[in-house]
Amino acid sequence: MSATVTDRRVRNGRTGRHRAGTAAARIAITLVATLLMVACVGVSPEVTIDDPVLVEGRDIYSRNCASCHGASGNGGVGRALSGGAVVENYPDIADQIDLVASGKGTMPAYVDRLSGAEIEAVVRYTREVL
Numbered sequence: 511m512s513a514t515v516t517d518r519r520v521r522n523g524r525t526g527r528h529r530a531g532t533a534a535a536r537i538a539i540t541l542v543a544t545l546l547m548v549a550c551v552g553v554s555p556e557v558t559i560d561d562p563v564l565v566e567g568r569d570i571y572s573r574n575c576a577s578c579h580g581a582s583g584n585g586g587v588g589r590a591l592s593g594g595a596v597v598e599n600y601p602d603i604a605d606q607i608d609l610v611a612s613g614k615g616t617m618p619a620y621v622d623r624l625s626g627a628e629i630e631a632v633v634r635y636t637r638e639v640l
């Protein structure tokens with residue numbers, strides 16, 4: 511009789527440890543999922559943009575430019591565009607629009623790929639958001 515009680519306690523003890531292990535695994539999975547979400551946010555910077563032109567610019571940027579200039583404009587194959595770099599290099603927005611339209615070196619020309627309004631939208635995005 512008392513042997514059965516002891517057995518049960520042992521079994522309960524094991525179950526308890528097993529549950530604790532599952533909880534730790536759940537926390538680990540939650541942490542990994544959170545990190546992945548943060549990493550994904552890094553792919554397309556989630557800034558609240560009110561201007562629909564800048565929202566369009568962000569879409570155009572992630573489809574056409576991010577592969578070379580980095581998801582957040584921090585550079586890669588192409589140079590960094592973020593942190594006000596483009597405003598410094600192109601005080602006149604028209605010069606930056608010309609560069610994106612005509613290309614330069616390995617930077618492709620976008621005049622045939624994007625409309626004038628799309629080029630302006632993506633240029634504004636690099637100047638005002640990145």
Ligand code: HEC
Nearest residue numbers: 574575578587588589596599610614615616617618620632
């Ligand atoms: C295939 C890679 C590639 C893609 C795609 C690309 N670029 Fe570039 N970009 C470059 C390279 C390389 C340079 C440097 C060109 C040079 O100075 O010779 C550059 C330069 C620039 C510059 C000038 C930066 C400065 O400070 O002088 C701007 C602005 C720019 N790119 C914007 C864009 C935009 C906007 C897009 C998308 C519509 C885009 N680029 C797509 C490779 C790329």
